[in-house]
Amino acid sequence: MSDWLNQVRFDEKGLVTAIAQDAASQRVLMVAHMNREALEKTLATGQAVYFSRSRQRLWHKGEESGHFQTLKSIRLDCDGDVVLMQVEQVGGIACHTGRPSCFFQQLTDNKGWQVVEPVQKDPDLIYGGNPKNGQHGYEPIMAGEGEGDLVKNTNATTELCGAVLYRLQQVVAQRALADPSASYVSKLLNGPEDSLLKKIGEEACETVMACKDADKGRIVAETADLWFHCLVTLHRYGLGPAEVLTELQRREGLSGLDEKAARRADARAQDLERNRNV
Secondary structure, eight states: OOHHHHTSOOOTTSOEEEEEEETTTOOEEEEEEEOHHHHHHHHHHSBOEEEETTTTEEEETTTTTSOOEEEEEEEEOTTSOEEEEEEEEGGGOOSTTSSSOSOOEEEETTTEEEEOSOOSSOHHHHHSSOOOTTTTSSOOOOOOOOTTOGGGOOOHHHHHHHHHHHHHHHHHHHHTTSOTTTOHHHHHHHSOHHHHHHHHHHHHHHHHHHHHTTOHHHHHHHHHHHHHHHHHHHHHTTOOHHHHHHHHHHHTTSOHHHHHHHHHHHHHHHHHHHHHHO
8 A cells, every 4th residue: 555545544434535626716616535546546547536425436526527627736634634636627617516616605694505606507418417416426515495596496598697607707807817908807907996987887878778779689789798897897896796696686586666665774774874973
């Protein structure tokens, strides 16, 4: 047995926790388990191989989905009982729900665990059928049974909308780091705040004019311009489409009139509080 493998502290079932992290973004993609053979095969093949507790066999990540994980580096924690792998995620999807990461739920104060990341690809298209809990080698935490639960939304068009917004967010984040002289997005983000806000106003006006002309092609094109500039603006303030989608999810099932009335009441309460502090 290799010396390096002897330093790993496997549990009573012969397993060690394995964390997969994106080598480029440092984002945690998933958590699974490995036995000795899985670790050896991972090093030998250069691709992540886990041990599936549900199927009690080795599980080559991507064997069904095609979303393999190419190994870049591997580390062992101070206690020797957790393995951290930096990988390149083929296809950009690590989770069986069709999302980039298994950690797509965020704890909020008033609603518990909320889905904050859209599906990039319908699981039906990945696997040819919705995978059951644990079918692909690990046991994901599923979202709650709420009426607005995005996990249960299998409408391909709806999921595509979220996926496109998420990819655009990534593009905006990448171009934000570019030279402003060579990138329109970087120029907007590094320029005066008023210039970006003025651009939002211009795109909104052009959308309105397209609607007044009842030109469907222009309505779509101008709305696309408006949405894109809204994504750029969200990025400037440290936000993204996930926050907007979560807010829309919160409003689902609410009367528009009731929601507006609640916002007006909140605004009045804030004004009163400010006046008391003056």
